[in-house]
Amino acid sequence: MIRVDSATVAFSQGGGEDRIVLKELSLEVPRGQTVSIIGSNGAGKSTLLNAIAGTVPLVSGSIVVDGRDCTRDPEWARAVYLGRVRQNPLAGTAGDMTILDNLALASRKGRRRLRLAVTPSIARDLAGRVAELGMGLENRLRENVSKLSGGQRQALTLLMAVLSRPSVLLLDEHTAALDPANADLVSALTKRFIAEYGLTALIVTHDMKRALEQAGRVVMMHEGRIVADVAGAEKERMGVPDLVDLFRQARGTDYAEDRDLLS
């Protein structure tokens, strides 16, 4: 469960007035729910995820995860109970370390101990987990992650993010940098992991079709606010054109980018 309560984020522009990126935004996501977050460029989608993860600080408001107020906690402390995958496949893994070492790193959250990270039984367990990706990586455990393709690396990052069963999974356009085939693959894995582990997830995406498919609830953002929030039967009735209509209504304007959103 996560509750964002009138969160405001502002970026200083040097000298002049601060640019307000999130405007007293509130959002509550119950345990086990998946929410797609859509909106145009600059709507504040990524900033919302960054604020939850602790990458950017709140000016005001609060963030509560599973009853724990983490508004003032540093990013690394929140990462203990948050899982996160970013757009850049290089962001979440250590490229010059082996697949096995990366998995071992992610299999436990929080303070590290002075105890062997990879014992034969841990290696066997992790090999089983990575086999679930269906990419044959279980046979390449001793290879460096930098040798993987973007799709493989992002799938591995996703596995690393869910391995410790986080309270909330944050996915920030995690398929946007992949080619269509790999994007479909990683999306399917995402859906499977969320269902299998019963995760609570926030997924930022540009792809309206995927936004509808992958989540039971779709939240639309515009200029730092939530302008539409559909779920349940209402969401099930919606197709991409309905979503685009809703988008236009909520925003009150219309411009060329809508065409891209339909693709």
Add this chain to the structure above:
Amino acid sequence: MIQGILVEGLVYGILALGVFISFRILDFADLSVEGSFPAGAAAAAAIVAAAARAEGGAAWFGAAAPFLAVAAGFAAGGLAGFATSLVHHKLKVPPLLAGIVTMTGFYSINLRVLGGRPNLPLIKHNPLLDGARSWLGASAPPDLALLAAALLAALAVAGILDLFFHTEKGIAMGALGDNEASVIQVGVNPASLRTLGIVLANGLAGLSGALAAAYQGFADVNFGAGVVAAGLASVMLGELAIKSHYIGVQIFRVLFGSILFRGLMYAARSWGYLAGITPNDLRLLTALLIVGAVAVSKYAMKRPKSARRTEAARSAPASGARRGGRP
């Protein structure tokens, strides 16, 4: 000659391991080693001198002096590293400048530890060497005893490091220098982990300084001059000689590189005159060695690797990551 090169290579190899940790593992360009190495030498020498003065009074002090001296060397070096880390993390001072601050400050601290003198001889009383000899039996030739002691110390340090970099903490430290975000992602405070690494690296430099003082027979406040470059040259020579992405091999090849480096320096000192090289030119030689090692690894070694990469990209165009483009 061979024995001298090996002992020097192993003793300074521990310093090179420290440089390897900060420059290669942590990606932290740490110059404080130039302060922590002599700090270790000074601390060890001060303990030995105190033990000599206390002789008769407290027998246990004399017996424990070798261990105390080595431990003090590690602690003094670690303290210098902690100072650098504190300046870097708390005041957001870049690594290079933080290291220079420590190195500068420790020059004066080292002078104080040495009792206000720039130099403290251990000729009359050298418990580290005496201890090494007595363990191996009085009958062993002194040169061999020295080599065995150096080998034991260097291999023990390398073995412990190899083990450490297979622990949860060690793996996280490896990932920290590679991609800090991946370490934050798993709930580790990067600042405290980096502090541990810098303390460890400088502690090893201090330990190496303590052993170097025992080997040279004196501690000198100017011991630190040029040790970063020497350590880097050792690390790079090892990397040129042995290719591997296994941490264990990477650690032991630092010792190998250090022996190689000392061998080259010995050759330059002994036969350099044939090419007009004097001992004054050794620093220039070290600098050229580093530049040469970088050039070789950049132009000679990387080429086949990048060729492979383009080939792979050609054969599987769909699997490459396309960044920045949005559908």
